Amino acid sequence: MTATTSDEGAAVPVTIRDVARASGVHISTVSRTFSAPHLVNPETRVRVLACAEDLGYRPNRAARALITGRTHNIGLIIADIANPFFPPLIKAAESQARHRDYHVFVADTNEDPTAEEELVHALAKQVDGVLLCSPRMSNSLIEQLSREVPLVVVNRQVTGLPCVLMDVGQGARSAIEHLVGLGHRSIALLGGPRSSWTNREMRRAAGAAARAGGAQLTVLGPNAPTEVGGSAVAEQVRRSGVSAVLAYNDLMAIGLIEGLDALGVRVPQEVSVVGVDDITLSRLTRPKLTTVATPTGAAGRTAVDMLLQQDIESPRGARGSGAGTALGVRRTTAQVMLQTDLVIRDSTGPGPYARPARPLAAPRGPDPHCPAGPGIPTAATGDAVAS
Amino acid sequence: MTATTSDEGAAVPVTIRDVARASGVHISTVSRTFSAPHLVNPETRVRVLACAEDLGYRPNRAARALITGRTHNIGLIIADIANPFFPPLIKAAESQARHRDYHVFVADTNEDPTAEEELVHALAKQVDGVLLCSPRMSNSLIEQLSREVPLVVVNRQVTGLPCVLMDVGQGARSAIEHLVGLGHRSIALLGGPRSSWTNREMRRAAGAAARAGGAQLTVLGPNAPTEVGGSAVAEQVRRSGVSAVLAYNDLMAIGLIEGLDALGVRVPQEVSVVGVDDITLSRLTRPKLTTVATPTGAAGRTAVDMLLQQDIESPRGARGSGAGTALGVRRTTAQVMLQTDLVIRDSTGPGPYARPARPLAAPRGPDPHCPAGPGIPTAATGDAVAS
DNA sequence: CGTGACGCTGCAAAGGTTTGCAATGAAGTA
DNA sequence: TACTTCATTGCAAACCTTTGCAGCGTCACG
Numbered sequence: 001m002t003a004t005t006s007d008e009g010a011a012v013p014v015t016i017r018d019v020a021r022a023s024g025v026h027i028s029t030v031s032r033t034f035s036a037p038h039l040v041n042p043e044t045r046v047r048v049l050a051c052a053e054d055l056g057y058r059p060n061r062a063a064r065a066l067i068t069g070r071t072h073n074i075g076l077i078i079a080d081i082a083n084p085f086f087p088p089l090i091k092a093a094e095s096q097a098r099h100r101d102y103h104v105f106v107a108d109t110n111e112d113p114t115a116e117e118e119l120v121h122a123l124a125k126q127v128d129g130v131l132l133c134s135p136r137m138s139n140s141l142i143e144q145l146s147r148e149v150p151l152v153v154v155n156r157q158v159t160g161l162p163c164v165l166m167d168v169g170q171g172a173r174s175a176i177e178h179l180v181g182l183g184h185r186s187i188a189l190l191g192g193p194r195s196s197w198t199n200r201e202m203r204r205a206a207g208a209a210a211r212a213g214g215a216q217l218t219v220l221g222p223n224a225p226t227e228v229g230g231s232a233v234a235e236q237v238r239r240s241g242v243s244a245v246l247a248y249n250d251l252m253a254i255g256l257i258e259g260l261d262a263l264g265v266r267v268p269q270e271v272s273v274v275g276v277d278d279i280t281l282s283r284l285t286r287p288k289l290t291t292v293a294t295p296t297g298a299a300g301r302t303a304v305d306m307l308l309q310q311d312i313e314s315p316r317g318a319r320g321s322g323a324g325t326a327l328g329v330r331r332t333t334a335q336v337m338l339q340t341d342l343v344i345r346d347s348t349g350p351g352p353y354a355r356p357a358r359p360l361a362a363p364r365g366p367d368p369h370c371p372a373g374p375g376i377p378t379a380a381t382g383d384a385v386a387s
Numbered sequence: 388m389t390a391t392t393s394d395e396g397a398a399v400p401v402t403i404r405d406v407a408r409a410s411g412v413h414i415s416t417v418s419r420t421f422s423a424p425h426l427v428n429p430e431t432r433v434r435v436l437a438c439a440e441d442l443g444y445r446p447n448r449a450a451r452a453l454i455t456g457r458t459h460n461i462g463l464i465i466a467d468i469a470n471p472f473f474p475p476l477i478k479a480a481e482s483q484a485r486h487r488d489y490h491v492f493v494a495d496t497n498e499d500p501t502a503e504e505e506l507v508h509a510l511a512k513q514v515d516g517v518l519l520c521s522p523r524m525s526n527s528l529i530e531q532l533s534r535e536v537p538l539v540v541v542n543r544q545v546t547g548l549p550c551v552l553m554d555v556g557q558g559a560r561s562a563i564e565h566l567v568g569l570g571h572r573s574i575a576l577l578g579g580p581r582s583s584w585t586n587r588e589m590r591r592a593a594g595a596a597a598r599a600g601g602a603q604l605t606v607l608g609p610n611a612p613t614e615v616g617g618s619a620v621a622e623q624v625r626r627s628g629v630s631a632v633l634a635y636n637d638l639m640a641i642g643l644i645e646g647l648d649a650l651g652v653r654v655p656q657e658v659s660v661v662g663v664d665d666i667t668l669s670r671l672t673r674p675k676l677t678t679v680a681t682p683t684g685a686a687g688r689t690a691v692d693m694l695l696q697q698d699i700e701s702p703r704g705a706r707g708s709g710a711g712t713a714l715g716v717r718r719t720t721a722q723v724m725l726q727t728d729l730v731i732r733d734s735t736g737p738g739p740y741a742r743p744a745r746p747l748a749a750p751r752g753p754d755p756h757c758p759a760g761p762g763i764p765t766a767a768t769g770d771a772v773a774s
Numbered sequence: 775c776g777t778g779a780c781g782c783t784g785c786a787a788a789g790g791t792t793t794g795c796a797a798t799g800a801a802g803t804a
Numbered sequence: 805t806a807c808t809t810c811a812t813t814g815c816a817a818a819c820c821t822t823t824g825c826a827g828c829g830t831c832a833c834g
Contacts, residue, residue, distance in 0.1 A: 015820060026784045031822060041782060058535075060512045062449045062458070063820035066789050071449070073513070081493070082474035082667075090468055094495055103509050105492035106468070108481055122490050125447045125790095126460070126513065148445075227671065254671055280469075284614065284641055286673045402790055413814050418792060428812060450790035454819045 014055045023051040034059055065126075073103050074307060075123035075130040077116060081108040083225065083251060084279040085296060086133065089154070092300030093131065100308055102128075111193065111225075113137040117145065124149040129307040132156070136195045152307045154299055156197040162310060163335040164303045168198050168276065169205035171292035171340035175246050175274045176206050178290075178342055180213035183354030184244035184272060188237055190230065190256065191221025192248030199248060202276070206246060218242060223252065230255025231262075238265055243272065243351045250275035250282045250291055257285070257347065268349035278343055287346035295338045302336055401442045410438040421446055452513075460490050461694060462510035462517040464503060468495040470612065470638060471666040472683060473520065476541070479687030480518065487695055489515075498580065498612075500524040504532065511536040516694040519543070523582045539694045541686055543584040549697060550722040551690045555585050555663065556592035558679035558727035562633050562661045563593050565677075565729055567600035570741030571631035571659060575624055577617065577643065578608025579635030586635060589663070593633060605629060610639065617642025618649075625652055630659065630738045637662035637669045637678055644672070644734065655736035665730055674733035682725045689723055 020027040025044060032039045033048040040048070051057075065071040074097055078086050094104045105127065109115040113136045123130055129150035135142060139158050145151065146161055154164045172189075179187055189206050192199040203219060210217035218240055223229040230252030237245055237256065247253035253275030257267050267273050267287060275282060278293035407414040412431060419426045420435040427435070438444075452458040461484055465473050481491045492514065496502040500523045510517055516537035522529060526545050532538065533548055540550045559576075566574055576593050579586040590606060597604035605627055610616040617639030624632055624643065634640035640662030644654050654660050654674060662669060665680035 017820080027821080028785080028823080029783060031820095032783090035822070039782075044782080056535075058508060058511065060453075060820055061509070062452050062512050063789095064822075065449050066447075066453060066791095066820080067822050069789085081468070081477055082471070084469070084471065087469035091495060091497070103506070104494065106494070107490070107492065108478060110478070119490070121445055122448070124445070125449050227667070258671060280614070281668060281671075284645060284668075285671055400790095404790080414791080415793080415815075416813060418790095419813090422792070426812075431812080447790050450819090451792075452819095453790080453821095454792050456819085 014057045015060070016057070018055055019048060019052045019057045022055060023048045071126060071128050072101060073105055073127040074304065075119075075127040076104050076106045077119055077123075077130060077132050077135070078106060078108050079111050079134045079136060080225075081106070083249075084281055085249070085251075085277045085294075089133065089296040089300040092297035093304045094300075096301045096304040097308075100304075102304075102308070109136070111136055113141075113195070117141060120145045120149065120151075129310070131303045131307060134196065134198070136193060138195075150307060150310055152303045152310070154303050157335065160333055162306045162333055164299050164306065165335065165337045166198075166294045166299060167337050167340050168292070168294070169201045171276060171294070171342065172202040172206040172246060173209040174340075174342040175276075175290075175292055176209035176215070176217075177213060178344065179244045179246070179272060179274065179348065179351065180210075180215050182244075182272065182348060182351050184242075184351030185215045185353050186218070186242045187215050187244045187246065188218045188220050188240055188242040190233060190237075190245055190247040190252055191219055191223060192225045192252070194222045196225075196248075198276075202246075202248065221248070223248070225249045225252060227251050227255030227258065230257075231259030234259025234263055234265075237271065238263055243270075244274070244348070245271060246274045246276075248276060250277040250279045250289060253289055253291070253347070254281065254285055257287070257289075268347050272348040272351065274348060283345075290345045290348040291343055293341045293343050295340070298338055302338070306334065306336070401444045402447070403444070405442055406435060406439045406444045409442060410435045458513055458515055459488060460492055460514040461691065462506075462514040463491050463493045464506055464510075464517060464519050464522070465493060465495050466498050466521045466523060467612075468493070470636075471668055472636070472638075472664045472681075476520065476683040476687040479684035480691045481687075483688040483691040484695075487691075489691075489695070496523070498523055500528075500582070504528060507532045507536065507538075516697070518690045518694060521583065521585070523580060525582075537694060537697055539690045539697070541690050544722065547720055549693045549720055551686050551693065552722065552724045553585075553681045553686060554724050554727050555679070555681070556588045558663060558681070558729065559589040559593040559633065560596040561727075561729040562663075562677075562679055563596035563602070563604075564600060565731065566631045566633070566659060566661065566735065566738065567597075567602050569631075569659065569735060569738050571629075571738030572602045572740050573605070573629045573631075574602055575605045575607050575627055575629040575632045577620060577624075577632055577634040577639055578606055578610060579612045579639070581609045583612075583635075585663075589633075589635065608635070610635070612636045612639060614638050614642030614645065617644075618646030621646025621650055621652075624658065625650055630657075631661070631735070632658060633661045633663075635663060637664040637666045637676060640676055640678070640734070641668065641672055644674070644676075655734050659735040659738065661735060670732070677732045677735040678730055680728045680730050682727070685725055689725070693721065693723070 016027050016030050019030045025048060029040055029044065030048055033045050037045060061071065076090060076093055090106055097104045105123070107119050107123070109119060116135055116137050120130060127149070129152065132142065132151055132153045134155040135153065142151065142153065142158050143160065152162045152164065155166065157163050157165060176187065187210060189203060191203065207217055220233055220236055223233060225248055230247060234256055237260065245256060247256060253273050257273055260267055260271060265271055275289050275291040276294065278291045282289035282291050403414050403417050407417045412435060416427055416431065417435055420432050424432060448458065463477060463480055465477070477493055484491045494506045494510070496506060503522055503524050507517060516539065519529065519538055519540045521542040522540065529538065529540065529545050530547065538548060540548055542553065544550050544552060563574065574597060576590060578590065594604055607620055607623055610620060612635055617634060621643055624647065632643060634643060640660050644660055647654055647658060652658055662676050662678040663681065665678045669676035669678050
């Protein structure tokens, strides 16, 4: 009869001390049995393990963290869990973390910069590092927070901090070239949140690509990066008279298509629409969405790797004179840029300046209006990855 | 010059002790300044707060948790974050928790019962309680785990534990009655995961309703509760010759519609499809999905409330002789059942035994085959909540 | 037989915070 | 004046674990 575990209800929390008492050894031996098994006699070890099992002992991770300075948790701060862009990233990060014996805690900020900051503070001491995904707060605040807890930023470039980026610039360029190749010369860009790095990148790249292709780009926004954000601008898109739209986001693209549909504007017959992300949903709506696929899974994995690598090379343990949770010297500050891919489906079609479908034996002569800038490398158009 | 906060890089973690030194009081006074302000002299308080602000002090929640036994965190274990059913629940839970000064940590299990168990253990000491959403593990295991950490179960009935349930039985009944009312007599039920409580409830209720309505119910499954799970059974649905399908889930319903489409079977002209959940997506696909709306937001809020209530009434603090983290005496064991609602959209239409569209002045006489069970309260059919 | 090495274990401090209790001093009451 | 009350603060134990150091016994080697 040691620490009685009453079988019904209310279990008394069993600590390392109970196990020590039960197995007749010192608590340090029990501790070592779990954290440094090779240091304890095999016989003792099995006895201790048996007692622990018997009592249902589980090490208190909070107490352990207090002294080691390592929680074996990582935090994942997400702008909006409801955006289907994120779950694949979350799952990839989780699986990668699990392989390294880490747990992931996800927190949602509702696109609110204040919530972001508060969450970083709240997580700081309970995790070994934080992945900041598509943050909405300022770069300077991010830098400041990075002094409190190791940070890896996803979808945002912050100098001096490790970042995982997706090449949406390249993606936007491909999309514009695709549209230009289809004969569109008047294109709208549906902007996302103002504080989004992705948004700025797309704008820059799309502008340049349009200029190079002899097309005119109208920027509409900023808008909420959701379906309603997209459907809300449908009227504006129609009035603007463009024949094609590149949306910040698949969700917005889908919302826009809905909105246009409600206005009696057909996609892609009257307006072509391209999204970004290639969320699962984009394959399920009609028309299926042409979109720029982003490597979300790879981003999650990479981000976790970078965070853990950074943790490992820094001093572990908060013992001694102090520099606590893995801060300090020489942090990896690598910035990784991942490729994106244009996936052509059914929401894009020939525009007003389109050349005839079959280059040879064309029924109608080539469109005289087409000023098709000479050297545009019109990326794969007809025969691409179409679903 | 007290604890120097080197401005570039590597900040030394500042503790309560630093603040005490800086403001010339004992650490206990600093502690009280934060956790029991009314106990300290206003003048002292402002001085301490100023120093704390100055040094950038933040209480170490892990250490605090170690002694109070309260982390002010709650864990949220989710079967599959990628299922759009969950985000609204997560967000509602988060917002409710935030109001009560709690943080929510979300973890995804990939529908894996083992991961579920492991996650509960990992979370146990780092949160004050766990919300188990649509768990896949056994009831007995859940009961056992509930001895380690306060638990609230969502979408599963476990006797002796607080549960938040959605009345999918009622939902399935309404759906079947709707279909029967439309003239369907041969209906399939697309089952979900075997270990799902919702699945069993639906099966039971749908079976009863079909019997009452004089229709025949074929159960197909179990299946993965995803689009691919749905599209995978399209062929089987076609072969079975049913004219209507009730799917476990909107995702499956949408997948099924896709799959049928690929086989050239049109919805709702040839087969009617009803989903469950009313995820945002169900309004965006064509045809728009008829579905049983579940109150996910309410479920999230209620679950958090029940958990916190349970925490509050139990002994706080792990001081004294012990019953530690909020276990014990008289836990609330309420089981809440939330209403569901049938939302009729475009994926359901008249079946083979349909009565003519206009009851009066019918062009064709009433179908002689229709054995329409006398007293079926065919819930709102034509003029319902249609989008 | 003495010495050193080694394997195993115990001791105690440390990590950052909370909190019951006691001490201090001032104000109020009799 | 003596005694009580009250507000404020300090003291130190406690939470659970890890870990450097030292002690002990055993064994091998010289």
